[in-house]
Amino acid sequence: MRPRFTPGDKVRVHAQEVATHCRTPYYLRGKRGVVARVFGAFPNPEQLAYHKIGVPYQPLYQVTFEYAEVWGRPQRHTVITADIYQHWLESDH
Amino acid sequence: MTRGVHDLGGLPAGPVDLSEHDRTFFDQRVDAMMRLLAHPEHGHYTVDAMRRAIEALPRDDYFGLTYYERWVRAIRQLAIEKGLIGEDELKRKLAALAASGGKT
Amino acid sequence: MAHDHVHPHHDRDPHAPVNESHGVRPDSALLERALRELLIEKNIFTAADIQHQIELTESRKPELGARVVAHAWADPQYKAWLLKDAKAAIENFLKIDLDLEPELVVVENTRERHHVICCTLCSCYPRAVLGIPPAWYKSPEYRSRVVIEPRAVLAEFGTTLPDDIEIRVVDSTANMRYMVLPLRPSHTGQMSEAELAALVTRDSMIGVAVLAGSQR
Numbered sequence: 427m428r429p430r431f432t433p434g435d436k437v438r439v440h441a442q443e444v445a446t447h448c449r450t451p452y453y454l455r456g457k458r459g460v461v462a463r464v465f466g467a468f469p470n471p472e473q474l475a476y477h478k479i480g481v482p483y484q485p486l487y488q489v490t491f492e493y494a495e496v497w498g499r500p501q502r503h504t505v506i507t508a509d510i511y512q513h514w515l516e517s518d519h
Numbered sequence: 520m521t522r523g524v525h526d527l528g529g530l531p532a533g534p535v536d537l538s539e540h541d542r543t544f545f546d547q548r549v550d551a552m553m554r555l556l557a558h559p560e561h562g563h564y565t566v567d568a569m570r571r572a573i574e575a576l577p578r579d580d581y582f583g584l585t586y587y588e589r590w591v592r593a594i595r596q597l598a599i600e601k602g603l604i605g606e607d608e609l610k611r612k613l614a615a616l617a618a619s620g621g622k623t
Numbered sequence: 624m625a626h627d628h629v630h631p632h633h634d635r636d637p638h639a640p641v642n643e644s645h646g647v648r649p650d651s652a653l654l655e656r657a658l659r660e661l662l663i664e665k666n667i668f669t670a671a672d673i674q675h676q677i678e679l680t681e682s683r684k685p686e687l688g689a690r691v692v693a694h695a696w697a698d699p700q701y702k703a704w705l706l707k708d709a710k711a712a713i714e715n716f717l718k719i720d721l722d723l724e725p726e727l728v729v730v731e732n733t734r735e736r737h738h739v740i741c742c743t744l745c746s747c748y749p750r751a752v753l754g755i756p757p758a759w760y761k762s763p764e765y766r767s768r769v770v771i772e773p774r775a776v777l778a779e780f781g782t783t784l785p786d787d788i789e790i791r792v793v794d795s796t797a798n799m800r801y802m803v804l805p806l807r808p809s810h811t812g813q814m815s816e817a818e819l820a821a822l823v824t825r826d827s828m829i830g831v832a833v834l835a836g837s838q839r
Contacts, residue, residue: 475571528743545644
């Protein structure tokens with residue numbers, strides 16, 4: 427699957443609820459960030475966790491989040507990054 | 520919103536305990552078993568399945584057990600799931616070991 | 624390499640296991656033995672496989688990462704390669720096979736930006752070059768707090784950063800494992816790579832510590 431996003435793209439993490447295995451942390455759901463790096467495509471861990479093959483592979487991105495966006499209060503010079511699979515991201519332009 | 524017991528980012532917590540512990544033989548064996556069973560080439564399940572099994576532990580176990588105690592419970596779950604061992608035969612084995620006082 | 628902690632008096636390898644199952648409940652110990660014996664009986668693996676795996680895991684220590692850091696400090700071209708394609712650069716330099724290991728990324732600390740690595744969801748860690756993660760890295764306290772109050776957490780390690788440096792908390796949530804390339808201490812220009820490697824601590828490669836003489 428060709429990556430949908432490139433470095434510099436503004437993205438938002440889906441705000442959905444899941445009860446099954448997932449590698450998108452709760453504290454980042456619904457948050458807006460910027461794509462910093464594009465890694466390759468990897469099998470979907472949400473499927474691998476249940477002994478499935480994990481296709482389609484999902485492009486993986488390092489996304490940077492400003493502290494205020496994540497925690498709702500300002501803190502200068504503090505950025506959080508997380509590696510998020512494409513199916514958890516939507517464009518936020 | 521559903522939040523897994525393991526999904527800890529941002530939750531209130533106390534100071535970080537910086538003390539270092541040597542790994543015990545138990546730790547080493549559990550770690551080795553996990554790496555063999557979840558080996559990318561000749562394993563029986565993925566590290567993702569391990570994580571899922573650990574995340575499904577009851578809250579008291581997740582916070583009350585040591586790191587490798589959680590792992591050994593996940594190994595039990597997955598070994599049975601994948602049919603590597605049977606639940607009954609594990610029960611029998613545990614009973615036999617307990618009866619022998621854990622001696623060889 | 625430099626040590627982050629003090630060892631109590633031992634007249635043997637201070638990192639050898641101290642005992643069989645300290646702090647572990649009897650039912651856990653029994654379960655481990657039962658699983659191991661059953662899986663061996665069924666030829667899922669052998670006792671030799673377990674021993675071999677233990678030795679392989681123990682062979683990975685922070686000294687490996689320290690050597691990579693020293694080499695990157697000494698060789699700007701290698702550093703550029705390391706930052707671009709860590710796995711290939713590390714395999715090439717250390718002559719170890721990382722084919723079956725997770726992906727590696729090395730992030731560089733500068734005067735403008737300080738990285739600190741964590742895994743809020745579990746314990747993902749660059750084991751191939753740093754060995755086994757310390758207990759605190761896997762603790763609920765570190766995992767919960769480093770993403771929301773990184774400076775306070777770093778202060779608990781005795782680390783204070785200038786106010787105007789950007790702290791970048793790197794949450795290892797997926798396939799990538801991260802290692803920090805720490806700032807090189809000043810007045811080390813004449814040192815050999817071996818001498819440089821001896822300065823590098825495990826904690827500086829996680830980002831909870833900076834090396835003496837590397838700050839403004």
